[in-house]
Amino acid sequence: MHPLIEVPALDGLLRRQTPVVLLDVRWHLAGPPGIESYRKGHLPGAVFVDLDRDVAGRPGAAGRHPLPESGDFEAAMRRAGVCADRLVVVYDDADSTAAARLWWSLRYFGHDRVRVLDGGYRAWTEAGHPVTTDDPEVKPGDFIADPGRLPVLDAEGAAALARAGVLLDARSAERFRGEMEPVDPVAGHIPGARNAPTSGNVGVDGRFLPPSLLRERFGKLGATDALDVGAYCGSGVTAAHEILALNLAGIPAALYVGSWSNWVADSAHPVATGDS
Template identity: 50%
Template sequence: MSILISVRELAARIESGMRTVVLDARWTLAEPHGLEAYRAGHIPTAVSVDVEDELSDHGVAGRGRHPLPTEAAFTDAMRRWGIRSGDLVVVTDTTSNQAAARAWWLLRHAGHESVLMLDGGIDAWVADGYSLETGVNVPEPGDATAHFGAMPVIDIDEAAALPDRGVLLDVRAAERYRGEVEPVDPKAGHIPGAVSSPTTGTLDADGRFLAPDVLAERFAALGVVPGTPVAASCGSGVAASHQVAALAIAGIDAALFPGSWSQWSNDDSRPVATGSAPR
């Protein structure tokens, strides 16, 4: 599975006029809507994507803080972003793709095969000497249609059972996994049996993904090797998409648990583990 595009490759496509849809999907817990930052400076031609409102369905109750959007809503979003069937789409952000991976994953899940992440994100673009533009780009509407099902997904019951037959990776910060702090959700700790695998550990000092062999070695140390059933969980299904991408780079197929800890911790019937051990 092709995952990444380099800054130079993207710049060459934009400069040559090759049709490329660039999506700016900035998101953090502190600033969930990235439009203001996008207006102040973004990669030329990029279109702003709202992770909160376009990559989630907040009308769904009981499935965490960022439930997946419907096919119809995501089709509308894809067309609003100007995506046509067969387009190359490049997604990026300012957090080394930890948010943009949600757009990457959803586009792949929707059946759009030609979607890549900019390795290192917008910071890498600037560091390599390329300029940003200001304002807002409004593209001509596209014709793409979402057909979900191309990427594996697990629900809360499958997440509970997975540690007995495979590996459930918890990609949140280690202190959240251990239950020492919980800034967002009602309970601190982790799903019993889940293995701590902070997604920041898949990046180098420049915010780029580690090499495939290094990632494969990292995941093998956590019990994940090709053929092992594996899924990624985080706070609410955003950062877990980044770990799914890292696993794909390592040659490992992984499922996403969209509800993640935000769904689990709001269900009083679910047990909670704390400390550094899975159980």
């Protein structure tokens, strides 16, 4: 199944009353909680999913957004109405940063019918489609979490991939170079990693670039389907966006879920700075 769905296609499904589970996962690293945006307006029938509470485990040495326990994720998705045989469409404000993490998580835990609304809530409203402040009636789902359906990396695997394959750092160039670090206690990057900020995966409208342009972008960094490729970021959220973009480009890739927040939790891990 193609990982993206456009606004007209989703509107068509909803008009035909095709069974779709809509998940609103708006989330802001800095700013008001996503639930506040949801309460001000959301797609009709959409259920709010909290990225910090429902899509990640408790922060700690494993990272700021580690993988949740299978049972916890299963319970959260069932509360949201997720069923094994029903299409799930996830969205956030616009650029799919949070939506990509939920897309990846559902795929990792075994749901194979998941799509991201390209352009998110902004694209939906700009097209003139209705929103609501009503809370939907949710029938509990039957989703069963079956972890391990997508490749992941730990710190050792990320270090090895940086040497023998291509490890992409999805953070901003300033954070990659170690010039600033607004969240984690140490600035810099994993030695051997290559910087590919997720902002370069989308246009100004928040929609993903065409696959040909994404292939060109990643190819310039050495990432092709002929090599082992992985991605990380600060805590495993924007790196999932990188995985989705790589998927669109036809390049399979593994996610270092713990990412930089896990890497720097061990002072024995080396840290690089600068462009190289």
